[in-house]
Amino acid sequence: RQGKWGVPPPCPFEESGQALKPFPEVYCDEAAKHNLGSVKQVLEQLVTVGHNQSMEELARTYVLPIYLNRGIPVSVLTEGNESFVRWYYRLVRLEHSLCFEAPHYKIQAPNGRMYNTLQFAGTIDLAYDIDLLRQAIGAERMSLYGVSYGTSVAGVYATVFPQHTHRVVMDGALHPAPDAAVRGESFAFASQSFWDGIVRDCEASVLRNLSQEEVCPAAPEVALKAQKVLHGTNRTEANSLLLLIWAASYYESWAPLAMACIQQFFSGKDVPGCRELKSRKAVNLLQSLQSLRNAPDPGDPGFGSRGSHPDWQHALKDIVRSRNESTPVDRFLFGLPAVVMGTDTAGRLDEEELVTWWKRTKERAPIGIIWALDWMVAMVTWPAYARPVPPVGDASLEPVIIGNLHDPRTAYANAQELRQAFPEGYLVTWQGYGHGLKDSHTSQQGASILREYEKSRAENKLPEYTNAVAKYACISKVFHYLDTGEGIRDGHTCLLPEALNLGSARAVSKARELITWFSQRK
Numbered sequence: 001r002q003g004k005w006g007v008p009p010p011c012p013f014e015e016s017g018q019a020l021k022p023f024p025e026v027y028c029d030e031a032a033k034h035n036l037g038s039v040k041q042v043l044e045q046l047v048t049v050g051h052n053q054s055m056e057e058l059a060r061t062y063v064l065p066i067y068l069n070r071g072i073p074v075s076v077l078t079e080g081n082e083s084f085v086r087w088y089y090r091l092v093r094l095e096h097s098l099c100f101e102a103p104h105y106k107i108q109a110p111n112g113r114m115y116n117t118l119q120f121a122g123t124i125d126l127a128y129d130i131d132l133l134r135q136a137i138g139a140e141r142m143s144l145y146g147v148s149y150g151t152s153v154a155g156v157y158a159t160v161f162p163q164h165t166h167r168v169v170m171d172g173a174l175h176p177a178p179d180a181a182v183r184g185e186s187f188a189f190a191s192q193s194f195w196d197g198i199v200r201d202c203e204a205s206v207l208r209n210l211s212q213e214e215v216c217p218a219a220p221e222v223a224l225k226a227q228k229v230l231h232g233t234n235r236t237e238a239n240s241l242l243l244l245i246w247a248a249s250y251y252e253s254w255a256p257l258a259m260a261c262i263q264q265f266f267s268g269k270d271v272p273g274c275r276e277l278k279s280r281k282a283v284n285l286l287q288s289l290q291s292l293r294n295a296p297d298p299g300d301p302g303f304g305s306r307g308s309h310p311d312w313q314h315a316l317k318d319i320v321r322s323r324n325e326s327t328p329v330d331r332f333l334f335g336l337p338a339v340v341m342g343t344d345t346a347g348r349l350d351e352e353e354l355v356t357w358w359k360r361t362k363e364r365a366p367i368g369i370i371w372a373l374d375w376m377v378a379m380v381t382w383p384a385y386a387r388p389v390p391p392v393g394d395a396s397l398e399p400v401i402i403g404n405l406h407d408p409r410t411a412y413a414n415a416q417e418l419r420q421a422f423p424e425g426y427l428v429t430w431q432g433y434g435h436g437l438k439d440s441h442t443s444q445q446g447a448s449i450l451r452e453y454e455k456s457r458a459e460n461k462l463p464e465y466t467n468a469v470a471k472y473a474c475i476s477k478v479f480h481y482l483d484t485g486e487g488i489r490d491g492h493t494c495l496l497p498e499a500l501n502l503g504s505a506r507a508v509s510k511a512r513e514l515i516t517w518f519s520q521r522k
Contacts, residue, residue, distance in 0.1 A: 012136065013132070013136070015110075016110060021107065023117060023121070024104065024105055024117055025328065026099075026105075026118070026121070026330075026335050026336045026339050027328040027329060027330045027335055028095050028096060028098075028099035028330055028331055028332070028335030028338070029095075029099075029328075029329045029330060029331040029335075030095060030098035030099050030102050031094070031095055031098060031331065033102075046090050046091075046094070062083060062084060062087035063087065063091065065084075066084070066087055066088055066091055067091065067331075070331055070332050070333055071088065071332060071333065071374060072084050072085070072088050072373070074239050074242060074243060075235060075239055077239075077242060077370055078230045078231070078235070078238045078239060078242050079231075080362060082355060082358075082359075085354070085355060085358055085373070086351060086355060088373075088377060089351050089354050089355075089377055089381065090351070091332075092332050092334075092377050092378065092381045093381040093383075095331050095332060096335075096338055096342075096378075096381045096382055096383055097383050099118075099335060100116070100118055100382070100383045100384055105117050105118050116384075118339055118384060119343075119384055119387075121339045121340055121343055122340060122343035122344050122387050122389070123152050123153055123156050123340065123343075123344050123389050124156060124160070124344075124387060124389050124390075126153055126156075127153065127156045127157040127160050127161070128160075130142070130144075130153070130157055131157070131160075131161050131164060134164055140164070141163075141164050141165060141166040142157075142164060142165065142166060143165075143166040143167040143168065143482060144157060144158070144165070144167075144168050144169070145168075145169045145171070145438070145482065146168075146169065146170050146171065147171045147172050147436040147438055148171075148172045148174065148409065148410060148435060148436055149174060149337075149340070150170075150171075151170035151171065151172065151173040151174055151410075151418070152174050152176075152344070152389070152392075154168050154169070154170050154399075155168075155170060155173075155176060155392040155393075155418065155421075156389045156390070156392060158392075158394055158397055158399065158422075159389075159390055159391075159392050159393060159394055160390065162394045162396065162397055165394075165397055167398075167399075167400075167481065167482055167485060168397065168399035168400070169399065169400045169401075169402065169478055169481070169482065170399055170400070170401045170402065170415075170418060171402040171436045171437050171438055171478075172402065172403075172404065172407055172409065172410045172435050172436030172437070173401060173402075173403065173410055173414040173415050173417075173418050174186075174410055174414060175410075175411070175413075175414045175417060176391075176392040176393075176414070176417055176418055176421060177417070178344050178345050178346050178386075178388040178389055179345065179346055179347055180345045180346070180347040180348070180349060180376065180379050180380050181347065181349070181357055183341070183345060183375070183376075183379065184357060184361065184372055184375060184376035184379070184380075185361055185364075185365075185372070186410070186411045186413070186414060187368070187371060187372035187375045187376070187409075187410075187411075188361050188362075188364070188365035188368035188369050188371070188372035189364075189365055189368055189411045189413070190368065190371075190407055190408055190409055190410050190411040190412075191249055191365070191367055191368035191370070191371040191372065191408050191409075192364075192365035192366075192367055192368035193368075193405065193406055193407065193408070193411060193412060194248075194249050194406045194407070194408035194433065195245065195249075195367040195368070196406075197405065197406035197433065197500075198248070198252075198255045198258075198259070198406075198433075198500060198502065199222050199223050201216070201499040201500045201502055202216035202218055202219045202222045202259055202502050203216075203219050203220060203222060204499060205219060205499070205502060205503070206219045206220060208499075210503070211503075212504075213272075213503050213504050213505035214501065214503035214505065214506075215503055215504075216256075216259050216502040216503060217259060217260050217263040217271050217272075217273075217503075217504050217507070218259040218260070218262040218263045218266075218502075222259065222262060225262050225263065225266040226241065226245075226262050226266075227366070228266060229241050229262060229265045229266055230242060232265075234265070237261075237265040238265075240261065240265075241258065241261055241262060241265060242370070244257055244258040244261055245258050245367065246370065246371075249371070249408035250408070252433045252434065252500065253510055254510065255500060255502055256273060256501065256502045256503065256504075256506040256507035256510055257273055257274065257277075257507050257510050257511060257514075259502045259507065260272065260273030260274040260275075260504060260507040260511075261273075261274035261277070271504065271507075272504040272505075272507060272508045273504055273506075273507025273508045273510065273511050274507065274511070276508060276511035276512060276515065277511055277514075277515075332374075332378070333374075334374055334375070334377075334378035337375070337378055338378035338379065338381070338382045339382065341375070341378065341379045341382075342378070342379050342380075342381075342382025342384065342386070343382070343384060343386060343387050344386070344387070344388060344389050345379050345386060345388065346386045346388045347380070347386070348380050348381075348382075348386075349376075349380040354376070354377065354380060357376065358373060358376075371408070371409075391421070392418070392421050393420075393421030393422055394421075394422060395423060395424065396424060397422055397424065397425070398422075398424045398425055398426065398485075399418075399422050399425045399426070400425065400426045400428060400478055400481055400488055401415050401418045401419050401422070401425055401426065401427050401428070402415065402428045402429075402430065402436070402437045402478065403415025403416065403427065403428070403429055403430070404429075404430045404432065404433070404434060404435070404436065404437065405429065405430070405431050405432070406431075406432065406433045406434075407433075407434065407435055407436070408433075408434075408435060409435040410435065410436075412429075415427060415429075425490070426481075426488045426489065426490045426492070427490055427491055427492075428474070428477075428478070428488065428492050428493075428494065429491075429492070429493040429494065430471070430474055430493075430494045430496075431493065431494065431495060431496035432467060432470070432471060432494075432496045433500065437471065437474060437475050437478070437494075438475055438478070445468055445472065446472055449468060449469055449472045450472075452464070453469070465497050466497065466498065467496060467497060467498055469497075470494060470495060470496060470497050471494070473494070474494030477492075477494075
């Protein structure tokens with residue numbers, strides 16, 4: 001199938017003179033493909049255990065919104081609704097069970113025995129595949145640069161094949177422990193560290209010598225204000241704020257907009273930046289943003305009905321079949337991560353254990369739990385027996401391990417854990433934001449940054465030292481290490497020259513940019 005990088009070439013490996021079949025792409029949307037009768041029977045069991053409500057009430061309140069949103073609706077994420085957490089767990093578990101048993105993931109070996117390919121999709125399998133590639137190209141050793149999940153791949157390969165490992169960089173590390181609860185908490189603390197970072201930068205702006213437009217409008221007591229909005233009675237504002245924080249964790253340029261709206265929603269007075277989102281041109285902006293994870297109100301009398309079939313069974317059938325059958329869809333967006341992480345990770349949590357974990361973690365990371373819950377449910381509902389990777393580490397290799405203090409996806413503590421596993425390695429810390437040090441934005445900016453630097457030197461001027469320049473300089477050190485094996489000191493910190501700009505001027509600029517983008521999109 002043609003994807004982002006074009007049509008992949010034929011697999012160069014053969015078995016008994018025949019080309020190996022490519023590994024199937026993984027999309028878990030099996031409920032949509034079933035004759036709904038069998039799924040209906042399972043749902044009937046789910047909705048009748050321990051409940052006094054009718055099947056239709058439960059389906060309309062929980063099942064339909066979760067299926068429609070492909071996750072827990074944002075309208076209830078801010079409320080910490082335990083019932084939705086339970087139903088999300090049940091429905092994802094159902095989908096993953098159907099996915100694991102799907103016939104199109106099973107292949108027949110030459111000896112006639114059937115195998116489920118989804119049992120062989122763990123990181124240890126990929127590590128052995130990489131070594132097959134090394135052998136095929138005739139390389140004595142390989143260098144690996146892993147970002148995010150790639151750090152698990154690089155770490156496992158270096159552990160299993162240290163004699164064939166040259167240089168390794170692990171950037172934005174997953175927690176190396178193959179334990180579901182530990183990894184789930186790690187995801188929560190990552191998002192929380194991003195939030196804590198922008199709160200700190202917002203509060204500090206009041207004490208710096210800044211213009212009024214550069215001061216963060218939500219300071220002081222920004223965290224308290226945000227919690228009051230998120231748990232307040234105005235659910236529209238709570239949902240909008242949660243989505244803005246969620247968007248900012250992906251793109252830090254959204255953070256000023258989140259701060260402006262915290263102050264506006266808390267005070268009830270217009271604040272530049274958030275105010276622009278209420279303009280006529282932006283009337284659908286936040287609604288469009290909410291459509292990413294928001295459902296219609298389940299209390300709407302017309303919700304879930306179609307024509308003369310207002311019952312939940314036909315509504316569910318409409319939802320799961322309302323797509324182009326030729327286009328693969330992953331129902332809850334975590335099918336492939338569930339296969340890989342579920343295979344790698346020991347331990348499965350039942351519903352009560354998951355709810356206990358959720359309650360404990362949301363107390364410690366109230367913002368981070370929103371991101372972590374999806375990953376946790378994906379891991380612990382995967383039905384296959386785990387094939388955990390070996391303890392990661394090697395006493396002789398010298399990998400570079402990079403940790404971001406405010407990485408919203410992988411906690412900084414993970415980098416510290418990996419450094420302990422590779423005692424001869426080098427820990428590099430980036431003080432900034434973003435998932436991993438190496439990203440496409442930094443690569444695209446590199447040539448421009450280098451030109452400006454050389455120009456300043458030629459004119460005998462002091463080069464401007466911005467956050468983008470600092471990040472580029474940091475990643476340049478890492479690339480130099482890959483080329484030469486030199487230039488990195490253990491414990492090196494790449495300094496952030498300036499705090500994140502969370503002022504109202506930046507919020508207004510971002511709001512206008514988004515309004516233009518959404519209007520062009522429509």
